Amino acid sequence: MVKKIEKIRSWQLILFSALFLVTIFIGIGLVRWSMDSSARKDGSMQEFTTECVRFQMMGFEYMGDGYKYVVTNHDPQMLSETPQAFTSLKFYMESSMHPGEVVLYYSTEKAPGYSEHRRLWANAVDGEPNWYIIETPVKNVTALRLDPTMYIGNELTFGDFVFNQEKSFGDFFEITTGRVYELIVYTLLISSCLRWLQEFVTKKFE
C-alpha cells in the first residue's frame, strides 16, 4: 500500500484535483438546475412581471409622471410579504444620482426578519442601462425587502419588475473569471494537500 502511494506522480495529483473540482462544478450546476426546473414544474415558482405598486413602499414620496418617486428617508424600503419560491429579480430603475448600494433582503420561515446574513446584492445588467439583476439559488422566501438606494433626495423612476426569469440549461454552467480562478487556485491547493498526505504516509518522522 505505502509503496503504491509512494509511486503516485505529481502530475497525477494535479490532474486528479482538477477533475475533482470540475466534477463538483458540474454537480452543483446539475443540482441547481434540477431544483429550478422542479420548482417551475410543480408550480411553486413562476416567472411573472409586475410593477412597483406590488411593493409596500416606505420612505418614498410619489412625484407623479408614471412611477417616479423621491426618497425622503435614510433607509428607503420596498416590502413584499408574499411567500414564494424565489430565484431572481430583474428590475428597471432610473436614478437621478448614483444609487449607492442596491440590496435585497429576504426572510424565510425558519429565519424571519431581515439580516445581513440573508442579503443579496444587485448587479447592473451588462448592455442594458438602468436594469438591475439579483440572483440566488432557489429559495422559499416568506418576504422580500428591496433597498433600491442609500440617499435622501434621490429621484427614482421604476419600470418592470421581472421575477424568476427563465434560465436556459447552459446558464447553470456559466464559466466566469471567478470560476476559472477558483479552478486554478483550488487545484494547486488540493494537490498540495494530497502531496503532503503522500509525504506524511510514506515518510517516517524525522
Place this chain on the structure above:
Amino acid sequence: MLNSIFALAVILSGAFGIYALWGINSRMTPLVSLVVLVDIAALFAMGGMLKTGVIIAYVFALTLFTLACVKNKADIAEKAMDFFSPGVVMFLLASLAMLAVLYATQPVIHRWDEFSFWGISQKLVKNHDALYTFYSSSMLGQSIPPALAVLSYFFQRFTPEFVEWACYYAYDVMFFACFAAFTAAFGKNRAHNAVTVFILAFISPYLFRVLAPGGKIADMYISTYADIPMAMVFAAATAVYFFTKENDSRSIMPVLPVLFFLTLIKDMGLALSCIVVFVIFFDMLVSRRQFSFLRLKGFLAECAAAVSMLLVTVSAYIMWSVHISNVLAINRSDFGGESGMGMVQMLVTGVKALLLGTTDEKFLTVRSSIIQAFFNTKVSMFGSGLNVVIIISAIFALAFLLSDKTGRKRIWMMYITSWTGFIGYYIFHLFLYAYVFGSEAYTLASYDRYMYTFYIGWLMLAVCCVCLAVRDGYSVLAGGGLLAVLAACLVICNMYMDIGNTFLAVNDTAFSKRQLIDAKSRFISDVVEEDDVIFLFSADNNGAHWFIYSYNFIDNYFPPEVYIETWGMSPEEEKATRMSELTEYMLKNGVTHILVDHSNEELSRNYGDVFGGMMYLIGHDTVAYYKVHYTDTAFWCELVKEGSIYG
C-alpha cells in the same frame, strides 16, 4: 499590454542573469531583479532623466541575461531548468494570470488618496516623462518618495498614454516577486510547500480588511496605495537574507537594493528598513559562524554587513532629501504638521514625554486612545491588534517547536527583534499622531491602514519561520503546519468575503461614479482649453467629484471648494453674501470657467441668475461648461457647452 509583457520579460531575464552569474537562490531573483532595475531608473529620475534611466535599466537587465548565457553556454539548458524552481514558476504564472485579468477587466483608479496622490502622481509622471517634483500641479504631497511611481512607469515606458491598470499590474508583479522570495526555502521536491506559502501570502492582505460577503470590492491588488507594498517588501527584504545558506557577502548583497527600494516607497519605509537591518543583524549573531564580509571575519564582518545595509538605507533617504531640497526647496526633516517640529525634535520631545511624563493634553489623550485602540479597534478579520499579535505569536511558537536547534535560536531571536520593531513602530505612530496630525489625531485617522502595514509584514515573517522549520527541522509536520495556517486563514476569509469582493469581480458597473464623471469630462473635453482655471459647481459632492475632475483635467487648475458662512441670514442676505464672497474667491484664484456637474434647488436659488436661470436642469447625466465674465462686484456666465452625456 505589450509594454507590460516586455517589462515582465525584462525583469525575468534580469533575474536569470543574477541567478546564473552570482549563484543567488533563484526564488529571490525576481524581487532582486525588479528592485535593482527600479532603483536604477529612480536614480536617473532624480537627476531628471527618467526616460533614459528606464531604457538603461532595460538594457542593463538584458546585458546581464546575455552575459549569463555566454558564461554558461555549456550547461544553459540545465541552468534554465534549475532557474524555474517552484517559486519562480508561481511568480510567472501569477503574473501572466493577473495580466489577463487586469487586461480583461481594466479597473480604474477609484479611491480617495489615489486622486490626491498615489494615482495622480503616476499619471503626472507618465504625462511629463519626469518625476512630479519638476513641475507644478494641483497634486498634494510632492515630497513623497518616488519608488512606486517609477515602478509604474517602468511598465509603461513605451505606451502612448497613461494606462491605469498598468499601474496596478506593476504593483502586482512586485507582490508576486515578494511572494516568490517567501518560497525561497523550497526547491523542486518541495513544490507543494511553495504553493502553500505563495497562496498564503496572496490572501494575507485580505485578512486585514474587514469586509462583508458580496459587498464592496476590496482594493487589494487593484490599488496604488503604498501600505501593502511596504508591508510585503518589508517582509521580503528580511526573507531575502533569512533563507540564504551562503556564509559570505552573497547573503547580504541582494538585501541592499531591496532596502534602497523600501526606503524610497514612502517616508515610513525608512523606519521599516531600519527594523529589517535590526532583525537581520541579530539573526546573524545567532545563526552565522565564521561569517565573512568584505574580507572581514566573524563578529566584525557581521557589524560591517549591518553598517553597509544601514548606509544604503540612509543614502536612499538622503538622496531623496537632497533632491527635494534642490528642486522644491523643501526641508524634509521638517515634518510640518500641527506643531511644526523637525523629525529629531519630534523624537526627542516624544521620548521625553513618554519617559518623564508631560502635561501636553493632546499627547496624553492620543496616548490613551492609541493604547485602547490596540485592544479594541478591529483591524483585521481576526479582530483587534491584540488578537493579531496572539495569532502571530502562535505561528512563531509552531515554527519554534518544529525546528532544529539552530532554527530554534533564530526563530526565538526573530520573535524578540520583531516585537521590538513593533513597539518602536507603534510608538513612532503615537508621536506622529500627537505632533504631526491635526484634529484627526483624536480619532486616530487611518489607524488600521498604518497598522496593517506592520501586521502583514510580521505575519509573513512568522510564516517564513515555519518555512525554515520545513527546510531544516521536522519537514513533514511543519509542512502540515503551513497547510493548517493556510486552512485557518481561508476559513476566516470565507466568513467575511467571497469572490465578489476581489479584483475578479470588477466589471463595468463597479466604478460607476468614476465612469459617470469620465463621461461628463469627455463631453466637455473639446471645449476645455489648456490654461482654463475651472471652478466646480457640484451639489451632491463630498469632494470626490472635485478630485476626479482635477484628475481628468490634469493640466488645468481647479481651486478647491469654498465655504461661505450664511447661518441665520435671510434668503436675500444669504444670496448677496454668497455672491460677493464667491466673486472675491474666484477673482483671487483667477477662475476663468465654471463647470456645473450637478445642481440642486439651493444652488439654483442662490446662483441661478448668473447662469440665466437655467441651472436647475443640470443633473445626473448632464453637464455644462461656462465662461466667466466679471463685473465690478459680481460675475455672469456665458454658456460654452451643455448637454447630456447620452447625446
